[in-house]
Amino acid sequence: MPSHRPPPTVPEPPTLSRPTASAPPATDVPSRDDPSGCDVLVVGGGINGCGIARDLAGRGWRVTLVEADDLASHTSSSSTKLIHGGLRYLEYYEFNLVRKALQEREVLLRSAPHIMWPLRFVMPLQPEGSLLRPAWLIRLGLFLYDHLARREVLPGSTGVDLRRHLAGEALQPQYRRGFIYSDGWVDDARLVVLNALDAQAHGARIHTRTRCVGAERDASGWNVTLQAADGTRRTLRARALVNAAGPWAESFLRGVARPAGGEALATKHLRLVKGSHIVVRSRFAHDPAAPHAYIFQNPDKRIIFAIPYERDFTLIGTTDVELPGADPAGASIDDDEIAYLCAQATRYLRQPVTPADVVWHYSGVRPLLDDASGDPSAVTRDYLLESSTEAAPLLSVWGGKITTFRKLAEDAAGEIGRMLGEHRPAWTRDAALPGGDLSGWIGRPQRPDTDFARFVQAVRQRHPWLPAELAHRLARAYGSRIDGLIGPATSLADLGTEVAPGLHEAELRFLQRTEWAVDASDVLWRRSKLGLHLDAAQRAAVADWLAAHPCAPTSPASRKAA
Template sequence: MHCSLAVSANSSSPPGRDIDCDVLIVGGGINGCGIARDLAGRGWRVVLCEKDDLASHTSSSSTKLIHGGLRYLEYYEFSLVRKALQEREVLLKSAPHIMWPLRFVMPHDPSMRPAWMIRIGLFMYDHLARREVLPGSRTVSLRRHAAGAPLKKSYSRGFVYSDGWVDDARLVVLNAIDARERGAQVFTRTRCVSAQRGSDGWVATLEGADGTRTVRARAVVNAAGPWAESFLRGVARSARGETLATKSLRLVKGSHIVVPRLFTHDHAYIFQNPDKRIIFAIPYEGDFTLIGTTDIEIEGDDPAGARITEDEIVYLCTQASRYFEKPVVPADVAWTYAGVRPLLDDDSGDPSAVTRDYLLEPNSEAAPLMSVWGGKITTFRKLAEDAADEVSRMLGEARPAWTDGAFLAGGDLSPWIGKAIKPDADFERFVVAMQQKHAWLPATLARRLARAYGSRVDLVLGDARSMADMGAEVAPGLHERELRYLQTSEWATTADDVLWRRSKLGLHYSAAERAAVEAWFSTTRIEEGTHACN
């Protein structure tokens, strides 16, 4: 059991005290938190800082898929697709509460791609990596398959294949929890304002709401995502004060819309567009359908300001309406979000063609520096493993990799269900076991808590034995006991952290209900000396 002082950023170091560590990681998205977890698990002393909340930007704004990237085959990205396909089942087994298999239906439109080309692509997709959990692809009649019912009758044939779904923001948080429990210090809403490189170490200044810290680190990992280039140009400095930037990023915005549920079956759709792009239509949060994404290159140095445009909304509605019998119109849109993908500039003219693979750039001319360029959520674990290997090498001591086959926080369900068999079935067995143990929980709430926290759910419930023990119901299905857990153990400091990242309850709540959660945070603070033991 690891205990950390829960002061603002759940740090384990009082404000103002200098910190000595092996590795300072800048960036609290999926790559930064994944690397922190891996390095901490190898015994390195790790500090991670994030200027906002964990997963505030790109890592909570994905299409939320664990996928090989079927369309990347057309760009001959065979190595990337194979790597991603290999990772799908590793990830599904590591956290079955926040990831699960998902079947995709591609209606065949002969004007887009011929059937033989799609079949070849799906054959490669099925066989580029070994599958144990996910079934292979097949051809279906949309006049007989349930997925054909909401589509226009002109689509009579389709192709079905497998990938996976992930709660992206919770994936980031689970990596951060695992990193903390292995000894890492995680500071959220804490900006690295300077990082000075010496011959044998770095001196960095971190500024947060609770004060300033000086961190002395043997190595720095730049995992700042869309800000990775600007970090090297404006924050990190060589011993002579020179910039450390050597590469450029292309910032590509991907926007999504969420509309009321368009179909009741459990498959997702992949639609081919006349512009040779694709969009997905995915079951989302029970009552909704998620549609995305776009690829729009953006200019400027403020990725945080990226927002969906009216043109993008119209584009997504128009492309979805080419397939669905009932048109999707902008007035249907219940919620939107946009994320900025930090893609390594490879001189591709089309943003959709820019590689989604990652590049790790080690620099050991003085104190070690590792910069992470690009990447996608499916390959985060492998990226983190490769990065930890390289950082360990630069620090002069090879330490073995360990995350392949390891569970993420809450992912080991065996204490509840015994031996794991198949991730999606294991989760359903876990829900049954949890409802038996906590029969007083309403079924809908029990399932939501199971999905969010997995085997850590008892840390949320604590000694509660009735709904009265859960404290006041701040908003429907959201009680004070859970909010306090999120405050003390998951770095939540605002209503948005809970409503849009630790969960998607904000999508289900009215404005008044969201305001009630905001009011709770405005009047409830973690007291100095409160401890979170995980």
């Protein structure tokens, strides 16, 4: 049964200030109460950085994480939002990666059933004579997919007659047969925030909108310069440094992190590959008790997904476009990508998808380790942890995918311990993420999907005044943390003004106080996807409220209570 490791008592995080006159002596190990030092500095507030900070802090190391923007503001909020083994990676003989990802699916589903749930994927077979993958090859791949790792929650694959199955109703009539298999869905940006919250609860200091502008390495530590959004700087002494900067991991080593001699530390090269997605009004119905998505094979041998999204929409993606020399922060979808996704979806769906149907789109940049592959789709999605102990420990994270983040973080924390000479046991495999332990509401966990359904019922019973749709959304977003938001409220009026439909002042304050939310993008596109459901005036009302009610995050103890 998942357990949430009780966090230690920790001091309030320091306010960023100007640099002090001197750093602690290199031979000193910073005390837990010393705001100018830490055991490990983690650079990067995406899923890998937050996952590593969580694991390290839970093992008792003193951790500081810095993120130049908002948490999950780049790649980690721009994924296809799947917890999956990666069926297509079998074609590239990535058996170890697939096995590792398959092993993690149910671990993750149990850790946070409010933001992750099982999803059945329908793969229509092409009519006879197609040059795409034959049925026997798909059947073989699905057999491996079912048996490379143990399954307790997710059902195995099966054939399906699309002329009789509900999933066939949305497809063009020539698709008569197919296969169905299991994977999972995740709210990727919220997954990042939950890892940051757990890191904070275990003593880590989380600084968003704080840039690492200098990191000088000597024999026993790192002298680091941090710059806040207002330009103020302070120095920090760290025993070890973790480079989890994602698409900026290589440039961080080439331009920021340096040994005393001044030479660059980068030894690897990244291939930056843009993946774009489009969102359209819902293109298919399904059983809410057993939701399904589609995986479509394309003539170029790539695949795209069509996934139920935010109740009223369908998410379609993704592309693979190389970005040689481009700034990852400026990545955005282009017209050719939109046309490609629309055309491939239209090959399958009964209702065509056109560029005019796109209501939202987003692009993320995958930092893939350069393996000299010519095809960006064939570049490995596995990760590499590169450690360096020529002086103070340095660990760089290359590549990775959201499904394997926990295992990556576990491996990274173990490697940091090895470099520091301080082995400490792993702990996250059976630990719930914040809000994921529903036992206080529903008793003993059974299955992640049915546990959440029982939790929603319990929320409705405890707070019968909450409208059903709002109760479900809050349960999804916050899990067992929901009472930290609702507090003593006994009516909608007690939640404050409804700033936008379904969004009250109490929730905005909760996000500011406990989840590092600052502006409207943080709230509407990362902490939630409410931006999809609101018009321009309603989104502007949220931005205006946040600008008029700035709020500093509260102490770790207050976050724990929340």
